[in-house]
Amino acid sequence: MSSSLNQFMREKHGDLLRQWFEIAIAAYPDEAHKYFVKVNNEFTNPVGSNIYRNMDHLLTELSGDRDADRLYGHLEMILKIRAVQDMKPSKALAFLPSFKNLVRTEFKKEIQKGQIPYSELDDLFTDLDTLALIAFDLYSESKELLYNLRIAQIKETNDILQKANLLNEAVDTSTFMRCSNYIEEE
Amino acid sequence: MAKLPKPQELTKIDFKPPETSWMDTPVEFRPGTYSYASKPESLEMIGFPNPRIWSPADEDWKLPENWQTIILDGLRDRLQRFRSLKVFMDICVRCGACADKCHFFLGSGDPKNMPVLRAELLRSVYRKEYTLAGKLMAKMVGARELTLPVLKEWFYYFFQCTECRRCSLFCPYGIDTAEITMIGRELLNLVGLSIDWVMGPVSACYMKGNHLGIQPHGVVDSFDMAVDDIEDITGVRLDLSYNRKGAEILYVPPSGDVFATPGTYSLMGQLMLFHEMGLDYTLSTYNSEGGNFGLFTSNEMMKRLNAKIYAEAKRLGVKYIIGGECGHMWRVLNQYMDTMNGPAPDNLEVPKSPVTGTVFENAKSTKMIHVCEFTADLLRHNKVKLDPSRNKGIIATYHDSCNPARAMGLLDEPRYILDHCVEWYEMPEDTIREKTFCCGSGAGLGNDENMEMRMRGGFPRANAVKFVKERHNVNMLACICAIDRAALPPLMRYWNPGVEVCGVHELLGNALVMKGEKKREENLRFEPLQNLDDEEEA
Ligand code: SF4
Ligand code: SF4
Numbered sequence: 001m002s003s004s005l006n007q008f009m010r011e012k013h014g015d016l017l018r019q020w021f022e023i024a025i026a027a028y029p030d031e032a033h034k035y036f037v038k039v040n041n042e043f044t045n046p047v048g049s050n051i052y053r054n055m056d057h058l059l060t061e062l063s064g065d066r067d068a069d070r071l072y073g074h075l076e077m078i079l080k081i082r083a084v085q086d087m088k089p090s091k092a093l094a095f096l097p098s099f100k101n102l103v104r105t106e107f108k109k110e111i112q113k114g115q116i117p118y119s120e121l122d123d124l125f126t127d128l129d130t131l132a133l134i135a136f137d138l139y140s141e142s143k144e145l146l147y148n149l150r151i152a153q154i155k156e157t158n159d160i161l162q163k164a165n166l167l168n169e170a171v172d173t174s175t176f177m178r179c180s181n182y183i184e185e186e
Numbered sequence: 187m188a189k190l191p192k193p194q195e196l197t198k199i200d201f202k203p204p205e206t207s208w209m210d211t212p213v214e215f216r217p218g219t220y221s222y223a224s225k226p227e228s229l230e231m232i233g234f235p236n237p238r239i240w241s242p243a244d245e246d247w248k249l250p251e252n253w254q255t256i257i258l259d260g261l262r263d264r265l266q267r268f269r270s271l272k273v274f275m276d277i278c279v280r281c282g283a284c285a286d287k288c289h290f291f292l293g294s295g296d297p298k299n300m301p302v303l304r305a306e307l308l309r310s311v312y313r314k315e316y317t318l319a320g321k322l323m324a325k326m327v328g329a330r331e332l333t334l335p336v337l338k339e340w341f342y343y344f345f346q347c348t349e350c351r352r353c354s355l356f357c358p359y360g361i362d363t364a365e366i367t368m369i370g371r372e373l374l375n376l377v378g379l380s381i382d383w384v385m386g387p388v389s390a391c392y393m394k395g396n397h398l399g400i401q402p403h404g405v406v407d408s409f410d411m412a413v414d415d416i417e418d419i420t421g422v423r424l425d426l427s428y429n430r431k432g433a434e435i436l437y438v439p440p441s442g443d444v445f446a447t448p449g450t451y452s453l454m455g456q457l458m459l460f461h462e463m464g465l466d467y468t469l470s471t472y473n474s475e476g477g478n479f480g481l482f483t484s485n486e487m488m489k490r491l492n493a494k495i496y497a498e499a500k501r502l503g504v505k506y507i508i509g510g511e512c513g514h515m516w517r518v519l520n521q522y523m524d525t526m527n528g529p530a531p532d533n534l535e536v537p538k539s540p541v542t543g544t545v546f547e548n549a550k551s552t553k554m555i556h557v558c559e560f561t562a563d564l565l566r567h568n569k570v571k572l573d574p575s576r577n578k579g580i581i582a583t584y585h586d587s588c589n590p591a592r593a594m595g596l597l598d599e600p601r602y603i604l605d606h607c608v609e610w611y612e613m614p615e616d617t618i619r620e621k622t623f624c625c626g627s628g629a630g631l632g633n634d635e636n637m638e639m640r641m642r643g644g645f646p647r648a649n650a651v652k653f654v655k656e657r658h659n660v661n662m663l664a665c666i667c668a669i670d671r672a673a674l675p676p677l678m679r680y681w682n683p684g685v686e687v688c689g690v691h692e693l694l695g696n697a698l699v700m701k702g703e704k705k706r707e708e709n710l711r712f713e714p715l716q717n718l719d720d721e722e723e724a
Contacts, residue, residue, distance in 0.1 A: 027197045032295030035286040041477050043614045047648035079680070084641040086219060086292055090196050097193035142680075146218070146441060148219040153634040161444050164404040 007119040008107055009063035017059050019102055021052050024078075024095040027087060047081055054078050055095075062099075066127055075135050083142035092139055096132040100125050209310065209328070211673040212335045213342040215243040219639035221345055224385035225445050226588055229378065231389035236378025247334075253377045254332050260376045260485065261308075265316070271369055274361050275312045278305065284353040289624050290346055293642035300361040301353035304343050310337065322383060324607055327387060333711060343378050344370040348513075348628035349482065350588040355620055367629075372484040373446030380483065382475070384412070386631035387479040391491055395439035395474045402471035408444045409469065412454050419712070421704030423434055424461045426469060429502065433468035434540065436499050437557075439510035441475040442668030448688050449671045449708040452511055455695025456557055462700050463541050463564065469507070473498040475669065476515040481522075482630040489526040495554075500531035507534070511689045513667030514628065516556060517593040524551050540566040556590070558666060561694065562599035566604050571699040572609050576706060579716035582610035582693065583660045585674065586622035595620075600666050600690045608695040611658045617650035627673030640673065641680050648681035654681055663687045 009016060025036050025048065036048035057104060058072040073134045082092035102123065201605035205333045226237035235631040240248050250256065256650040265272050286292060292614040298304065306328065313320030313329035328334060374380060390399030400408075408428055415631035417423045427433065438461070443449035460467055475496050480488030499507055509519060524530075534553035544563045549555045564570050584604060590596040594714030597619050604610045618624050626643030627636075654660040663674055663685055671687055709715055 005653075022464060023194050023197055026194075028295035029297055031297035031300070033672055035292075043646070043650055043653070044286070044292070046646050050649065081645070084638050084645070084680075086216065086296075086638075094196040096194045098197065101192065113238065119292050145680060146641065149679060150634040150637045153637075153676065156446065157634075160398065164398070164400045164407070164445075165405070166398070166400060 003120045003123075004110075005037050005103075005107075005116045005124060006063045007154060008116060008178070009059070009103070012065065012106060013059060016102060017056055018107060019106075020059065020095065020099060021055055023098045024051055024055060027082075027091050027094070035039055050077050050081060062127070065124075071131060072134060072138075074116070075131065076138055079135055079138035080142050084146065085141050089136060093135045096128055096135055099128055194386070196394065209330055213339050215338075217243075217370065217635070218632055219346075219636070220342060220639070221381035221383055221617040221633050221636045224380040224382050225376075225390060228382070228385040228389040229380075230447045232385075232392050232490075234375060234378065234380075242338075244534075247338075247352075247379070249379075250338075254335070254375050257332060257337075258311075259313075259428060260373050261312065261315070261369075262402075264372070265312075268369070272366060274305070275309055275316075276357050278302065278361055279359070281358065283356050283358060284361075287353045287356045288347075289350070289626055289646045290348075290639075290643045291351070291628070293645040298343050301347060301357075304347055305361070305363050305366045306701055307336075307340055307343055309364055319674060328541075337374075337379075338451060338554070340370055340532070341374055344374065345381055345631065346628065348588070348624050348631055348643065350622070350628055351592045351653075352588070352624060355592065368481070368485075371482065372613040375484055378585070381630060381633070382480050383633035383636075384482045386546050387477075388483055388487060390479075391475055391479065395472050395473055395494065396444075397477060397479065398441065398445060400441070400445065400474070402474070405441075405444065405471045405474045409457075413449060415712075416454055416458060419708050419710060420458070420598075420706060422458075422700050422702055423462070424457055426457070427467075428469050428471050430468035431502050433466055433502060434505050435465060435467035436473075436502055436504040436507045437467045437469055437510070438473060438476040438516055440477045440509060440512035440668035442512075443510055443671060443689070444474065445504070446672060448675070448686070448692065448711075449497050449511075449668050451692040451695070452671070452689025453691075454710050455689070455691030455698070456510065457697050458698055458700060459564075459570070459691070462698060463569070465540065468497045468502060468504070470502070470699035476509050476512045477517055478518045478520075481514055481518050488518060488522065492523055493527050495519075495523070496527050496531055496534075496590050499534060501552075503533050505533070505535045506537040506549075508537075508557055508560055509554055510557050511668065511691060513587040513589040513669055516588075516596070517589040519552060519554055523554075524554070528552070539563055541569050556588075556594075556596055556598040556599070557588070558596060558603060558690065562693070565602060570694075571608075572606055572680070572694070572697040574697050575717040575720070576696045576709065576715050577608040577693055578720070580608055580609050580650075580662045581660050581662045582662040582688075583613055583654045583657060583658075584610060584615075584618070584690075585647065585651075585663055585665040585670060586618055587626070587665050587670050588618075588622060588624050588628060590666055591622050592620055593663055596666075599665075603690045603694055604664060607690075607697045608664075610664070611654050611660060613650040613654050617646065623647040623650065623672050625667075625673040625677060627677075628669055632673045643679065644677040645681065646672070647674075648677050651678070651682050651685060655685055662693075663686055664690050664693060666690055711724075 038045050039049045039052035042049045054074045054077050061071050220242050223240050229237035238248050251676045288299055288301050310328055310330045311332045321326045344367050347367040349367050356363040387397035395584055413424045443453040478491045480491040530553045537549050537555045546555045623646040627640045675689040692710055
């Protein structure tokens with residue numbers, strides 16, 4: 001997609017990515033910051049490097065073709081990570097709508113001067129809204145998978161015990177409930 | 187009217203609550219991130235204190251009135267008994283070298299999962315109670331009193347450490363945070379604080395010899411099933427013996443491999459190999475578990491559970507012991523058994539392979555060898571006939587299970603076995619051998635309720651698997667630990683769908699050419715062999 005906004009975004013790729021990534025990792029405690037920014041350590045800093053790499057690709061896509069499949073692919077890992085990190089969806093996804101503000105601030109002059117037409121901004125913002133919705137799907141799918149893995153494990157254990165005729169003895173659901181109070185609360 | 191926050195503000199809300207220091211921030215027990223409490227029956231069974239029904243999420247933990255005194259006395263006692271603990275309490279210079287080495291920190295960013303701060307949970311109380319500076323200027327030197335919120339924090343974070351020891355590898359002083367966790371858990375146990383997934387197996391093992399509490403006839407049933415399956419696949423009928431006095435070798439597997447897939451496939455591989463080599467060995471229905479969750483409980487409990495191995499070896503009069511593909515079992519055997527329950531009974535001798543004549547001098551004192559050592563030695567002497575083409579279609583990588591890798595240096599033997607059986611690729615350097623990343627579910631944390639935490643802690647491992655999956659189409663993650671074989675399948679299903687998990691002896695079993703076997707058409711999972719097409723074409 002060739003537009004003046006995309007052109008500007010491509011020129012400022014590095015700047016935008018740096019700021020955007022900062023917004024994303026602001027979700028983590030301050031103490032983690034200095035470790036998570038070491039984005040070249042692909043294997044010893046998996047969270048920081050994966051988020052950075054995928055945001056880099058997302059940005060390339062956003063300032064280019066905005067191919068749906070590729071955008072989806074780059075979002076997937078980020079949301080998978082966040083779904084297991086004690087993060088509410090609002091926080092896990094906030095980096096997407098935040099990008100609008102980043103663009104508004106970064107290209108304030110160009111927008112005021114009309115070098116970036118309003119329609120192009122509107123297009124980008126609409127796409128970001130869609131991405132946020134897709135990201136929410138991805139986040140919920142990961143959560144669902146987590147619960148399914150849980151159920152699978154309970155089932156596997158029960159199968160083993162059933163085979164050994166130990167079901168009533170080993171899975172004492174009454175104490176299971178009492179000692180968890182998780183099920184009661186839910 | 188409250189105004190909606192801007193998205194970029196949302197990103198900061200609630201992860202950065204009030205700017206309190208780590209010392210004053212209380213923990214929140216959110217479902218998915220902690221393990222359920224131990225059941226009273228389990229504690230009663232082994233005579234542990236304060237059996238009751240409680241939950242970590244409760245306000246009231248139903249502690250004994252004098253819980254502080256009990257713990258502080260317990261700490262004082264252990265400082266006197268274990269010199270290493272005293273040293274670990276005093277010498278940390280907070281250099282931070284260990285900070286980003288823990289998989290739980292790397293997966294979460296939670297500073298209290300930095301090993302240095304995990305240890306500081308205990309150290310801060312130690313300072314307050316046992317150092318002059320701590321008594322006089324608590325805040326300045328990072329000392330604090332043992333209050334209920336502090337105790338809750340101990341519970342939360344000591345049961346968020348898999349005792350994997352990766353951090354200790356990077357500490358210039360050799361401080362072993364896993365040992366601090368072990369002492370932390372031991373102290374918590376003094377007032378009845380532990381988790382079901384540790385105490386359930388401990389009490390079951392104590393009474394019935396294995397983690398699930400399966401009785402001797404159930405153990406035999408499971409082995410029989412393996413024998414039937416082997417016969418279906420190979421046409422060869424194995425003749426196992428149980429509790430046979432006078433056998434040369436006692437074989438002790440982790441019970442996970444006897445009862446649960448994919449461990450059972452690896453067990454089958456081992457039994458097939460033993461048969462093929464004509465090994466004079468026996469299985470014990472009483473000592474049906476090599477694993478030892480006492481390691482995750484207390485020194486005394488670990489010793490009590492471990493004692494049965496030598497006791498059974500003595501009763502049966504065997505010459506030495508072979509242990510199966512288990513992780514933490516080997517930490518106990520290699521590092522503690524000799525001191526705890528040694529010297530080995532007189533009937534035991536230095537292990538000597540009846541097939542190759544190799545004497546395993548490394549096991550001179552314990553008289554117990556790892557099955558991978560045994561197998562690698564056979565391969566080295568060309569004693570095993572293999573047809574690796576039966577593993578066609580499997581592209582493997584190898585996960586160094588923490589304990590065999592870091593606690594006993596068993597790095598090359600499993601690789602040597604893989605070299606002979608299958609096409610396989612190493613994961614990146616910083617994530618293998620001594621530096622291996624934990625599965626995230628060890629030390630009793632592999633329960634279902636803790637799933638979110640496990641996926642978080644296992645991410646560094648899974649991320650490295652992802653790399654070889656993308657680069658080499660890896661579809662099998664081999665390991666030599668029964669906990670891994672339970673923990674890695676969900677980890678792979680979450681992060682790397684399509685990657686299966688196996689023990690190295692499963693791959694060996696697939697490739698093993700047995701005397702009198704029928705034409706093999708299926709692998710040990712009853713899946714059709716992929717090399718058959720080639721044969722037909724030929
Ligand atoms: S590496 Fe060792 S000395 Fe440095 S902070 Fe960690 S435990 Fe302390
Ligand atoms: S032993 Fe393992 S889990 Fe525990 S603090 Fe060290 S690296 Fe983390």
